[in-house]
Amino acid sequence: MSGDPKNQAAEEDLRLPFDDETGHGTGKRDLAGLLIAVALFGLAMVIVNDASGYPIRRSYAKFGPEIVPYLIAGGISVMAVITAIMAWRGAFEARDPLNIGALSWLVGGIVLEIFMLYGGTGFIAGSAVLFAFAARAFGQKTLPLNLGIGLLLSTLLYLLFRYGLGLSLPAGPVERAIDLLLR
Amino acid sequence: MDTFILLFEGLATATQPSNLMFALLGVMLGTAVGVMPGIGPALTVALLLPVSLSFGATGSMIMFAGIYYGGMYGGAISSILLNTPGETASIMTALEGNRMAKRGKGGKALGAAAFGSFFGGMFATLGLAVVAPFMVMVALSFGTAEYFALMVLSFMTVSAAFGGSMSRGLTALFIGLTIGIVGTDKLTGQVRLAFGIPEMSDNISIAIVAVGLFAIGETMYLASQYVNHKEKAQAVSGSVWLNWGDFKRCIRPYIRGTGLGFLFGPLPTGGAEIPTFLSYTTEKRLATGEARREFDEGLGAIEGVAGPEAANNASAAGTLIPLLTLGLPTSATAAMMLAGFQQYGLQPGPLLFTNNADLVWGLVASLFIANLMLVVLNVPFIGIWVKLLTIPRPWLYAGILCFATLGIVGAQGSPFALILLLGFGLIGFVMRRFGYPLAPALVGAILGPLAEEQLRRGLMINQGDWMFLIESRIALAIYAIALLSVFGPRLWALVRKASRKTTAAA
Numbered sequence: 001m002s003g004d005p006k007n008q009a010a011e012e013d014l015r016l017p018f019d020d021e022t023g024h025g026t027g028k029r030d031l032a033g034l035l036i037a038v039a040l041f042g043l044a045m046v047i048v049n050d051a052s053g054y055p056i057r058r059s060y061a062k063f064g065p066e067i068v069p070y071l072i073a074g075g076i077s078v079m080a081v082i083t084a085i086m087a088w089r090g091a092f093e094a095r096d097p098l099n100i101g102a103l104s105w106l107v108g109g110i111v112l113e114i115f116m117l118y119g120g121t122g123f124i125a126g127s128a129v130l131f132a133f134a135a136r137a138f139g140q141k142t143l144p145l146n147l148g149i150g151l152l153l154s155t156l157l158y159l160l161f162r163y164g165l166g167l168s169l170p171a172g173p174v175e176r177a178i179d180l181l182l183r
Numbered sequence: 184m185d186t187f188i189l190l191f192e193g194l195a196t197a198t199q200p201s202n203l204m205f206a207l208l209g210v211m212l213g214t215a216v217g218v219m220p221g222i223g224p225a226l227t228v229a230l231l232l233p234v235s236l237s238f239g240a241t242g243s244m245i246m247f248a249g250i251y252y253g254g255m256y257g258g259a260i261s262s263i264l265l266n267t268p269g270e271t272a273s274i275m276t277a278l279e280g281n282r283m284a285k286r287g288k289g290g291k292a293l294g295a296a297a298f299g300s301f302f303g304g305m306f307a308t309l310g311l312a313v314v315a316p317f318m319v320m321v322a323l324s325f326g327t328a329e330y331f332a333l334m335v336l337s338f339m340t341v342s343a344a345f346g347g348s349m350s351r352g353l354t355a356l357f358i359g360l361t362i363g364i365v366g367t368d369k370l371t372g373q374v375r376l377a378f379g380i381p382e383m384s385d386n387i388s389i390a391i392v393a394v395g396l397f398a399i400g401e402t403m404y405l406a407s408q409y410v411n412h413k414e415k416a417q418a419v420s421g422s423v424w425l426n427w428g429d430f431k432r433c434i435r436p437y438i439r440g441t442g443l444g445f446l447f448g449p450l451p452t453g454g455a456e457i458p459t460f461l462s463y464t465t466e467k468r469l470a471t472g473e474a475r476r477e478f479d480e481g482l483g484a485i486e487g488v489a490g491p492e493a494a495n496n497a498s499a500a501g502t503l504i505p506l507l508t509l510g511l512p513t514s515a516t517a518a519m520m521l522a523g524f525q526q527y528g529l530q531p532g533p534l535l536f537t538n539n540a541d542l543v544w545g546l547v548a549s550l551f552i553a554n555l556m557l558v559v560l561n562v563p564f565i566g567i568w569v570k571l572l573t574i575p576r577p578w579l580y581a582g583i584l585c586f587a588t589l590g591i592v593g594a595q596g597s598p599f600a601l602i603l604l605l606g607f608g609l610i611g612f613v614m615r616r617f618g619y620p621l622a623p624a625l626v627g628a629i630l631g632p633l634a635e636e637q638l639r640r641g642l643m644i645n646q647g648d649w650m651f652l653i654e655s656r657i658a659l660a661i662y663a664i665a666l667l668s669v670f671g672p673r674l675w676a677l678v679r680k681a682s683r684k685t686t687a688a689a
Contacts, residue, residue: 036617040354047361050376057371062647065373068635072360079354086350093618102406103612106584110399110605113588117598123589130588131581137406140577153582157589165237167593 025091033087040080047073102137109133122172127154190312193544197552202245202545205238206553209246213253214560217260218571219579220267224254225622226401228519229393230587232526233594240527241542245549247520248503252304252550254516255455255496256557259296260568263289263488264417272455272498275463275491281417282483290421295433295485296492297561298425302437303493304554307445307500312547315536318508322533327641328651332658334634336665337511340450342623343669351619358610359627362392369632370639382599389522391591392628395604396621397515398587400611402580407616419569423562432474433489436466440493447494448501449513450668455495462490500550507531507543512629515622521629530633 051069086092109130116126131150132143140146158175161167163182169175196202216227228247235243258273263280276296283292325333342352365376366386377383425433440462447458466486470478477484498514505511510531512518524531529539536543561568591600614621638652645651653659 033617036613043358043361047364047376054373054375063639063642065368065371065375067642068638069364069375072357072364075353075357076361079350079357082350083354095616096408098616099407099409103403106403106406107605107609109584110588110601110608114598114601114605117592117601123592127585127588131578131585134402134406134581134584135577138577138580140575140581146577146581149578150581150585154585157585161234161589161593165234167234167237167589168596169589169593170598 025089026094027090030087030090030092033092034084037080037084037087040076040083044073044076044080047076102139105133105137109137117170120170120172122175123169124151124154124158124174125172126170127157186312186316189540189544190548192541193546193548194551196241196541196545197245197549202242202549203552205242205246206249206549207556209249210253210256210553210556210560212246213250213255214257214260214557214568215253215571216250217254217257217273218568219574220261220265222583223258223271223516224251225515225519226397227254228516228523229390229397230583230590232390232393232519232523233388233590235523236526236594240524240529240539241545243523243527244520244542244546245553247523248546248550249553249556251499251516251520252300252496252553253557255304255492255499256297256300256561257568258495259300259488259492260293260561260565261572263292263296264419264569265572272459272495273491274456275459276488276495278463279478279483279485279487282481283485283488284417284420284483286483287420288483288485289417289419290423291425291429291485292483292488293419293565294423294425294562295429295489297423297558297565299433299437299440299489299492300496300561301554301558303441303444303495303497304500304557305551306441307448307497308547308550308554310445311500311504311550315504315508315547318504319533319536322508325533325657326655327637327644328653328655328658329661331634331637331641331652332655332661332665333509333511334630334637336661336668337513337626337630338623338634339665340668341513341626342620348618349669351617352623355614355619355621356623356627358614359392359624359629360631362387362624362628363631364635369636380599382597382603386632387603387628388595388600389525389625389629390594391600391603392607393519393522393625394587394591395607396611396614396624398583399604399608400615400621402584403608403612404615405580407612419565423565429485432485436462436486436490437493439465440490441497443490444494444497444499445501448498449504455498455514458494458498459491462494463487466490496554503547503550507535507546508533510535510633512626515625518622518625518629522625525629 047069051066051073054064054066057064109132112133113126113130116129117123128147128150131153132146135146136143158169158178162169171179197206212227213224216222216224227250231246231250235246238246255272258268259276259280262268262273262277263284266277266281268274268277280292280296283289338356342356343349365383367374367384374384443458443462443465444455447461448455467478470484470486474484474486476482478487502514502517505513506517506521510521512521521531529535588601588604591604592598611621614624641651642649
């Protein structure tokens with residue numbers, strides 16, 4: 001029974017209210033965690049800055065559109081402080097090593113698709129590139145093959161959703177040729 | 184008896200050919216994604232949110248419910264054959280199920296899981312049909328104070344239940360609430376947090392938030408880990424049909440699992456994880472004779488598969504009770520379904536039962552049909568689903584990404600949506616990496632604007648006096664439940680710990 005990890009979690013001791021409840025912290029100061037705290041604090045500042053610029057209205061409610069943003073900003077600030085304490089005391093769990101290469105392929109694929117769609121190459125080409133990059137991110141290094149499968153899949157998806165469901169997808173030369181052929 | 188008349192009328196809606204098709208599509212998609220590790224029903228509903236806009240409200244809700252139920256069936260397959268749960272609801276199934284598969288009893292385990300899902304799904308859906316109208320009667324008397332309290336309850340419990348860390352749950356919730364206030368304020372027309380970007384002065388589509396956090400963020404998280412993606416799947420061995428002896432061993436776990444699932448499903452404690460866990464531990468404790476030996480020697484006991492599988496499907500039905508009657512999502516998939524309703528301008532709650540009775544009862548009736556379809560799909564045709572496990576992971580995830588961007592670009596009609604999608608994807612990735620639960624962010628983004636509306640309407644009626652929030656006795660009771668559900672589990676752990684000590688001493 002005790003070898004069951006799920007069960008062990010249920011038997012964890014009671015901890016301080018805002019300590020890390022899962023209780024597998026590293027105990028080391030966590031720079032990335034502190035960065036999250038800073039980001040949260042920044043977000044709260046942005047919200048307050050935005051809300052303070054709303055024109056003042058007189059109404060029965062006495063409170064206008066700024067009240068909820070203020071409440072949320074307050075909440076985020078509190079969480080930022082707690083996050084900072086958690087990071088300082090090393091309450092975040094140990095993280096697996098980050099596969100930066102894979103992540104870059106993936107994010108790169110999405111960014112490239114965004115540029116291609118803005119550049120007017122159309123959905124099929126952009127989506128095929130995303131497919132190839134994403135497959136590469138997951139360790140499939142055969143880029144030409146990935147691209148081929150991506151083109152096939154994207155064309156199928158385009159036909160299915162453009163003609164089956166009437167979705168409007170960004171069109172480039174390829175899409176216009178298909179539309180012309182099928183008209 | 185009204186219920187059964189309404190249910191009968193619902194059956195007429197549900198058996199329309201187009202709705203039958205949507206149910207079939209839903210259960211097939213649901214089973215497929217349930218089978219594939221890393222993709223759950225919540226993600227699938229998120230992916231389909233944008234494209235489902237052309238399906239009609241009834242059709243897409245029937246499909247979403249089919250995905251929810253199907254995911255619970257399919258999750259068992261990867262748990263048993265791969266020992267990798269397809270989604271969290273099937274974690275408990277993997278324990279005994281995979282041991283059975285290794286001993287050449289994989290077929291029996293799959294059969295017990297499929298029939299358990301059917302049993303749990305059927306009886307809990309019946310329970311849903313009976314209980315929902317009573318909930319509606321209660322909910323009809325609710326005013327702004329009560330609704331606001333309900334949403335606070337939902338916020339608190341969703342933050343406490345998902346993941347294990349309350350502070351991180353609350354942080355996720357506040358991030359979601361922030362997303363919720365972006366755009367034009369409903370009451371005054373004030374544009375908030377749009378930074379002069381025209382696409383953001385309309386509210387951010389929940390589909391972008393959901394797909395970004397769940398699909399893009401999750402894929403990034405999976406890619407960022409150095410994991411060997413080559414697991415070995417056990418072959419399906421032996422018949423999936425249960426004989427009389429197996430059935431006799433399964434029936435009690437089915438009943439207990441269904442009860443637990445149906446009881447915990449509607450509670451805002453995060454869906455199927457708690458009831459499946461309780462069901463497994465119950466079966467393990469109550470086991471005698473042959474089952475006792477199989478549990479103790481790690482041979483894989485059929486009871487340990489039967490109970491949790493009945494429980495997870497029953498909890499799916501139970502989750503629909505607060506979703507439909509109060510508009511409160513208690514699991515990630517339910518939150519996605521709520522977003523689906525909102526897409527059509529529908530707000531689940533007591534009024535949905537009066538204004539859209541045909542939709543609600545059509546949906547409930549279609550759940551029975553979906554269950555029938557699922558047991559057929561999962562028992563004789565099990566081999567087809569197992570084949571899905573052989574799709575190479577890189578292409579699978581690449582395909583998911585393509586589909587995600589297709590839906591978002593197609594529904595929004597602008598590449599700017601993709602920039603937002605990437606942004607939410609990165610947020611989702613960081614949250615996953617640092618152990619923040621995603622569901623509270625989604626619930627915050629969906630319910631936040633509704634809670635704000637209730638709060639400010641209440642303030643307007645009461646001329647800026649906050650006391651109206653705690654003057655209603657029902658609202659106070661709801662706040663008490665919220666506190667209890669947040670601190671209750673810890674008290675429970677304390678009690679358990681104390682009782683363990685006494686038994687250890689004795």
